[in-house]
Amino acid sequence: MTAETVGATPRRKRKWPLLLAFLAPALVVYVVFVLYPIAQGIRYSLFDWNGLEPLTEFVGLENFGQAFGDKVFRGALGHNAIIVTLTLLLQLPVALFLAVLLDRDLRGRALMRLLFFAPYVLSEVVTAVVWRQIFRPDGLLDAGLSAATGTQVQGLWIADPSIVLYSVFFVVSWKYFGFHMILMLAGLQQIPDELEEAAAIDGANWWQTFRHITLPLLGPTVRVSVFLAIIGSLQLFDLVWVMTGGGPVDASNTMATYLIDWGFRRSQFGYASAVSVIIFGLSLVVALGYQRWVLSRDVDGALTVGGA
Amino acid sequence: MRSRRSRLMLLLTVLAMVLAACGGDGGDATDSTDTTAGESEVTTTTADSGTDTTEGEPEAEPVTIEWWHIQNNDPGLSLWQAVADEFMEMNPNVTVNITVQENEAFKAALQTNLQAGDVPDLFQSWGGGGLREQVDAGLVQDITEPVSSWEDELQPAARSMMEIDGALYGAPFDLGIVGVWYNRTLFEEAGIDAPPATWEELLEDVQTLKDAGITPISLAAGDKWPAMFWYAELALRLGGAEVMQAAGVDQNFDDPAFLQAGEEIERLIALEPFQPGFLATPWDGPDGAAAVLANGDAAMLLMGHWAPGTIQANGPDLAASGELGWFPFPALEGGAGDPTDAFGGGNGFAVGRDAPPEAIAFLEYISSVEVASRVGSEANLLPTTVGSEDSITDPNLVEVIEGRGEASYVQLYLDQAYPPEVGAAVNDSIVTVFAGTGGPQDVVDAVNASWE
Numbered sequence: 001m002t003a004e005t006v007g008a009t010p011r012r013k014r015k016w017p018l019l020l021a022f023l024a025p026a027l028v029v030y031v032v033f034v035l036y037p038i039a040q041g042i043r044y045s046l047f048d049w050n051g052l053e054p055l056t057e058f059v060g061l062e063n064f065g066q067a068f069g070d071k072v073f074r075g076a077l078g079h080n081a082i083i084v085t086l087t088l089l090l091q092l093p094v095a096l097f098l099a100v101l102l103d104r105d106l107r108g109r110a111l112m113r114l115l116f117f118a119p120y121v122l123s124e125v126v127t128a129v130v131w132r133q134i135f136r137p138d139g140l141l142d143a144g145l146s147a148a149t150g151t152q153v154q155g156l157w158i159a160d161p162s163i164v165l166y167s168v169f170f171v172v173s174w175k176y177f178g179f180h181m182i183l184m185l186a187g188l189q190q191i192p193d194e195l196e197e198a199a200a201i202d203g204a205n206w207w208q209t210f211r212h213i214t215l216p217l218l219g220p221t222v223r224v225s226v227f228l229a230i231i232g233s234l235q236l237f238d239l240v241w242v243m244t245g246g247g248p249v250d251a252s253n254t255m256a257t258y259l260i261d262w263g264f265r266r267s268q269f270g271y272a273s274a275v276s277v278i279i280f281g282l283s284l285v286v287a288l289g290y291q292r293w294v295l296s297r298d299v300d301g302a303l304t305v306g307g308a
Numbered sequence: 309m310r311s312r313r314s315r316l317m318l319l320l321t322v323l324a325m326v327l328a329a330c331g332g333d334g335g336d337a338t339d340s341t342d343t344t345a346g347e348s349e350v351t352t353t354t355a356d357s358g359t360d361t362t363e364g365e366p367e368a369e370p371v372t373i374e375w376w377h378i379q380n381n382d383p384g385l386s387l388w389q390a391v392a393d394e395f396m397e398m399n400p401n402v403t404v405n406i407t408v409q410e411n412e413a414f415k416a417a418l419q420t421n422l423q424a425g426d427v428p429d430l431f432q433s434w435g436g437g438g439l440r441e442q443v444d445a446g447l448v449q450d451i452t453e454p455v456s457s458w459e460d461e462l463q464p465a466a467r468s469m470m471e472i473d474g475a476l477y478g479a480p481f482d483l484g485i486v487g488v489w490y491n492r493t494l495f496e497e498a499g500i501d502a503p504p505a506t507w508e509e510l511l512e513d514v515q516t517l518k519d520a521g522i523t524p525i526s527l528a529a530g531d532k533w534p535a536m537f538w539y540a541e542l543a544l545r546l547g548g549a550e551v552m553q554a555a556g557v558d559q560n561f562d563d564p565a566f567l568q569a570g571e572e573i574e575r576l577i578a579l580e581p582f583q584p585g586f587l588a589t590p591w592d593g594p595d596g597a598a599a600v601l602a603n604g605d606a607a608m609l610l611m612g613h614w615a616p617g618t619i620q621a622n623g624p625d626l627a628a629s630g631e632l633g634w635f636p637f638p639a640l641e642g643g644a645g646d647p648t649d650a651f652g653g654g655n656g657f658a659v660g661r662d663a664p665p666e667a668i669a670f671l672e673y674i675s676s677v678e679v680a681s682r683v684g685s686e687a688n689l690l691p692t693t694v695g696s697e698d699s700i701t702d703p704n705l706v707e708v709i710e711g712r713g714e715a716s717y718v719q720l721y722l723d724q725a726y727p728p729e730v731g732a733a734v735n736d737s738i739v740t741v742f743a744g745t746g747g748p749q750d751v752v753d754a755v756n757a758s759w760e
Binding site for chain 1: 586
């Protein structure tokens with residue numbers, strides 16, 4: 001290390017132009033398509049702007065105050081929180097359960113994996129259109145339930161404001177559990193069989209093996225899975241927009257559907273930009289915080305292993 | 309290590325700033341490519357139609373009319389092309405450049421052009437809040453004077469759509485009014501002989517239909533604006549033309565008529581007259597309100613003159629089988645509104661600020677009885693020139709056009725009459741009444757707040 005540092009100084013200087021030349025294309029793309037739009041979004045968020053006129057009405061942070069003062073936006077924020085919570089409490093455990101199940105020698109295992117993973121391959125818009133038809137009054141779900149119970153069942157799955165959010169959550173889970181399942185399956189296959197065999201020889205039962213061997217060793221995979229699930233839930237848009245449009249009466253609005261509604265239906269681009277900045281800030285804080293405090297363990301572990 | 313990193317950061321920052329500046333240029337470049345793309349489209353249309361012009365004797369100064377319309381499908385598309393060709397044949401010095409776009413694309417492109425001050429000579433307009441914004445920005449031409457010789461040929465209610473503060477800025481070519489489409493068979497089954505003439509009768513009929521086991525009303529509250537139709541019709545019957553006009557000018561819903569309209573809506577909702585899940589029902593599509601009526605799952609539908617087309621597209625063609633009937637929104641006892649006043653909307657062409665006099669002559673030709681009759685018979689629209697009404701033959705549309713003719717005032721759709729933010733507030737707050745999560749006062753408060 002030291003020897004290299006001593007000799008490196010002149011060589012490093014010579015490397016700079018070459019380094020720049022290689023970096024430039026990526027930097028240009030990053031700056032033009034990521035940093036510049038973010039800067040513009042922040043700029044617009046400080047104006048009362050309808051998207052047509054020149055930017056003249058500077059309102060400072062008023063748009064942000066208006067957003068947090070609007071009960072519809074607070075509702076949308078709450079809906080995102082509910083989706084995040086339910087995803088972590090229901091969707092991921094189910095995915096883990098199925099992954100453990102499919103990690104065993106089951107007949108038709110490959111087919112099951114394929115079936116569970118299939119929804120993830122569909123686009124969100126297609127998923128939403130299909131489920132819209134399933135959920136509609138007297139649709140497939142109602143017909144199925146009626147046939148199964150022998151009585152006329154009519155559930156307002158997406159028409160009842162108190163139910164719609166859970167229907168949305170169900171479809172989100174239906175679409176994404178397969179993805180998390182595959183992630184965890186890959187994680188499970190990294191765990192050496194010897195460890196489980198050793199545990200079995202020591203007299204550990206299935207639960208003890210799972211709790212003390214499998215789960216800890218699956219930790220890094222679960223943490224990545226949780227991270228992806230949180231960010232995905234915070235930015236949930238396509239599926240909700242096509243399936244319910246955020247309705248009825250804002251009962252399934254997410255922050256992103258609220259943003260589109262104010263930008264493109266009401267032409268309040270300044271205010272909508274403020275909402276987008278809030279979503280961006282929130283996602284950034286969650287992402288950085290999670291990486292700093294949760295994912296760092298995995299990095300530390302990796303480094304320790306590398307050092308040894 | 310530290311100094312290396314900070315130097316890299318410095319470099320990144322400088323790069324970021326330089327590129328941010330380039331980014332601005334990049335944006336402009338995109339705009340200009342857009343324009344060239346638009347122009348090339350225009351040139352092709354000219355090449356098609358321009359061949360006649362070059363052969364004509366160049367007696368007068370050559371004039372070009374830029375015409376933007378949204379009839380991007382036949383029969384409307386070919387009709388407008390034919391009309392332009394005819395006008396160019398009659399006036400060899402005139403070239404009509406047609407730019408035809410789909411509805412949403414047109415709105416976006418027009419906004420860009422208006423912002424740049426490059427206003428088309430004639431362009432699609434729906435009147436209302438949008439036209440007012442263009443008038444305020446000085447982008448459209450006051451044509452009251454040149455049109456005075458033929459303005460009487462335009463149906464008054466339709467003409468008022470293109471008027472802002474008494475001055476005319478264009479001419480309408482289509483205007484329909486909202487009314488109740490109903491299933492005659494289901495009405496007969498429930499024992500209802502004649503369509504209701506008053507609001508109370510309508511409420512009674514709703515109860516009669518329910519008692520007969522028929523869903524009385526199909527409502528697309530998922531799309532929000534169909535719910536607004538009920539509220540707007542009631543407010544118009546309760547307050548009348550003056551109150552409706554004053555609301556737009558004073559920018560508030562403070563008149564008691566708007567509160568009462570909400571209360572009447574609550575009376576209707578209390579009867580539970582709508583199909584299951586109406587809060588999520590869209591207008592179009594297999595699960596839409598049009599399909600509900602088409603399949604005989606509900607008896608009534610409050611909708612504009614495009615309803616028969618959508619019904620036919622989503623289920624059995626009730627119009628062809630004669631089952632589909634139409635009646636105007638009933639009168640309301642004690643309301644200040646004239647029962648013939650109507651609620652609706654349509655299409656027109658606004659005249660751009662730099663349009664040549666020939667553009668107005670062309671508008672006169674479009675508005676002539678001869679062309680307007682073809683608009684009615686060929687393009688399935690409801691033409692607005694006096695004397696062209698006979699071109700409509702569908703019995704239901706004949707009733708619609710008669711109802712329109714009797715109307716001394718046509719209130720434009722509330723979400724189009726007002727600025728977009730207010731229109732959205734109107735629709736959203738009315739849906740909360742239908743959902744039972746808001747009341748009449750909430751509508752007034754929400755609309756007033758959006759206007760501030």
